[in-house]
Amino acid sequence: MFYQLVSPYIERSSEQNFKRNQIIYHEGDKPKSLYFINSGLVGLFHISAEGKETFLRVFGKEDIFGHRSYLAEEPYHASSVALTPVTLTVISSEECNRICHSNPELLMSITSMVARDLGDAELRLAGLLDKTAHRRISESLVYLKLKHPDYTWTRKEIGEYSGSTPETVTRVMRILERKNIIKKHGRDFEILNNDKLLSLKEEDLY
Amino acid sequence: MFYQLVSPYIERSSEQNFKRNQIIYHEGDKPKSLYFINSGLVGLFHISAEGKETFLRVFGKEDIFGHRSYLAEEPYHASSVALTPVTLTVISSEECNRICHSNPELLMSITSMVARDLGDAELRLAGLLDKTAHRRISESLVYLKLKHPDYTWTRKEIGEYSGSTPETVTRVMRILERKNIIKKHGRDFEILNNDKLLSLKEEDLY
DNA sequence: CGTTAGTTTGAGGCAGATCAACTTTGGTGG
DNA sequence: CCACCAAAGTTGATCTGCCTCAAACTAACG
Numbered sequence: 001m002f003y004q005l006v007s008p009y010i011e012r013s014s015e016q017n018f019k020r021n022q023i024i025y026h027e028g029d030k031p032k033s034l035y036f037i038n039s040g041l042v043g044l045f046h047i048s049a050e051g052k053e054t055f056l057r058v059f060g061k062e063d064i065f066g067h068r069s070y071l072a073e074e075p076y077h078a079s080s081v082a083l084t085p086v087t088l089t090v091i092s093s094e095e096c097n098r099i100c101h102s103n104p105e106l107l108m109s110i111t112s113m114v115a116r117d118l119g120d121a122e123l124r125l126a127g128l129l130d131k132t133a134h135r136r137i138s139e140s141l142v143y144l145k146l147k148h149p150d151y152t153w154t155r156k157e158i159g160e161y162s163g164s165t166p167e168t169v170t171r172v173m174r175i176l177e178r179k180n181i182i183k184k185h186g187r188d189f190e191i192l193n194n195d196k197l198l199s200l201k202e203e204d205l206y
Numbered sequence: 207m208f209y210q211l212v213s214p215y216i217e218r219s220s221e222q223n224f225k226r227n228q229i230i231y232h233e234g235d236k237p238k239s240l241y242f243i244n245s246g247l248v249g250l251f252h253i254s255a256e257g258k259e260t261f262l263r264v265f266g267k268e269d270i271f272g273h274r275s276y277l278a279e280e281p282y283h284a285s286s287v288a289l290t291p292v293t294l295t296v297i298s299s300e301e302c303n304r305i306c307h308s309n310p311e312l313l314m315s316i317t318s319m320v321a322r323d324l325g326d327a328e329l330r331l332a333g334l335l336d337k338t339a340h341r342r343i344s345e346s347l348v349y350l351k352l353k354h355p356d357y358t359w360t361r362k363e364i365g366e367y368s369g370s371t372p373e374t375v376t377r378v379m380r381i382l383e384r385k386n387i388i389k390k391h392g393r394d395f396e397i398l399n400n401d402k403l404l405s406l407k408e409e410d411l412y
Numbered sequence: 413c414g415t416t417a418g419t420t421t422g423a424g425g426c427a428g429a430t431c432a433a434c435t436t437t438g439g440t441g442g
Numbered sequence: 443c444c445a446c447c448a449a450a451g452t453t454g455a456t457c458t459g460c461c462t463c464a465a466a467c468t469a470a471c472g
Contacts, residue, residue: 046328048336056328072321077329104310111317114324115278121327122252122262123283128334129369130254133428155451163335165429170452186437187450339460361419371461376420392469393418413472420467429458436451442444 002064003036013091018082027079031069040086046078055160136162137172152188209242209268215305219297224288233285237275246292252284261366342368343378358394
C-alpha cells in the first residue's frame with residue numbers, strides 16, 4: 001500500500017526475483033536496502049537459537065518491508081522469506097534518505113505505520129498471555145485468510161503466526177469445520193462465518 | 207532521554223502531578239497530549255477482558271510517552287499508570303504537530319525510537335514462545351533492575367513484565383539467590399552476577 | 413505495634429506441546 | 443493421464459511446565 005506514494009520520487013531502483021522459500025535477508029544482516037513487493041507474498045520470521053520459528057508479519061503486493069531496521073538503524077531482528085514467487089523493487093538506503101529528506105509527509109506516514117505495527121505487536125504479545133491457543137488460532141485464520149485469500153496457508157504457518165503448533169491448528173480447524181464455521185478444500189480452507197470465528201465462546205471450542 | 211531534544215522548541219506546556227497507582231490515561235481514550243517525565247516512573251499496561259494485566263513498557267526520567275497513539279492516530283491501546291509519584295510536562299497534540307513540522311530531524315529520531323520499540327516488542331513476542339518462564343524472568347530482572355536500580359519492583363510487576371506470575375517469580379528468585387546470582391534485601395533485590403543471570407544453562411535453574 | 417499489601421510455599425490440575433504412526437494431497441515426470 | 447512420492451496434514455497417547463488456588467508468613471508504613 002506504500003509503493004504508490006513513494007514511486008513518483010524514486011530515481012534509481014532495481015528489480016529482483018525470488019522463488020518460494022528463498023530468503024531475502026537474514027536476521028543479523030545490516031540493512032542496505034528497502035523492498036517493495038510488486039507481486040507475491042513475503043513473511044518475516046524470527047528463529048530462536050533452538051530453531052523455533054515465529055511468524056511476525058506478512059507483506060503483500062505494494063507493501064514495503066525492511067524499513068524497520070533501516071529506521072531503527074539496527075541489524076535485522078528477523079529474516080524475510082518469500083512465501084510465493086516474488087518480484088521486488090529494491091531501493092538503496094541512500095536513495096531512501098534522499099526521498100525521506102525531501103518528503104517529510106512521506107516520512108510521517110511511514111512513522112505512522114510503524115507506530116501502528118508497534119501497537120499490533122504489543123497487543124499480540126498480550127494476547128499470547130491472556131487468550132487460549134484456540135482463540136488465537138481462530139483470530140489468525142481470519143487475519144491471514146482475509147488479508148491473502150488466494151494463498152493456501154500451511155498449518156505450520158498458521159501455527160507460527162498464532163503462537164501454536166501445526167497439530168493444535170489441525171485440531172481447532174476440525175472443530176470449526178464441524179461447527180460449520182469454516183470449510184476445508186483440500187489443504188486450503190474457506191471462512192463461512194466470519195463473525196462467529198471472532199466471537200467464539202468457550203463452549204464453541206469443543 | 208527525549209526531553210532535552212524537544213524542550214528548546216516547546217512554547218506552551220503544562221505540568222501535572224500523579225500519585226503512585228494513579229492512571230494517567232486509559233486504554234481506548236483518544237490521545238490529546240504527549241507526556242514527558244520530569245521525575246518518577248510510569249508503566250504501560252494492557253488489561254484483557256478477563257482482567258489479566260500485561261506490563262508492556264516502562265518510562266523513566268526524561269522519557270516521552272503517549273507518542274505511539276499520537277503517531278498512529280489511534281486510541282490508546284494500553285493504559286499508563288504512575289509506578290511512583292510522578293511529575294510530567296504535558297504538551298498538546300497541536301503543539302507537537304507544530305514542533306514536528308518545523309523539526310524534521312526530531313521527527314526522524316522519534317521514528318527511529320518507535321522502530322526500535324517495534325523490534326523489541328517482536329523479540330519479546332518471540333521470546334514468550336521459545337524461552338522458558340525461568341529465562342524470561344531472569345532477563346526481566348536484569349532489564350528492570352538495571353534500568354531503574356532505585357525502584358523496588360514488586361513480584362507482580364516482574365511477573366507481568368516477563369509474562370509469568372508472582373509465584374513463579376518468587377520461585378525463580380529463590381533459586382537465583384541460592385546460587386548467589388542475586389541477593390534479596392527485604393522486598394528489594396540486588397544483582398550480584400549480571401553475566402550469569404543472562405547466560406543461564408538449564409542446570410542452573412534448579 | 414497493628415494493619416495491610418506483598419511474599420512465600422505447597423499441592424494439584426490442565427492446556428497444549430511433543431512424539432510417533434498413519435493418511436492424504438497435489439505436484440511431477442514417465 | 444496416471445502412478446508415484448515427498449510434503450503436508452491428521453490423529454491419538456503421553457507428558458510437563460507453569461498456572462491456579464489456598465494458606466501461612468513478613469515487610470513496611472502510619
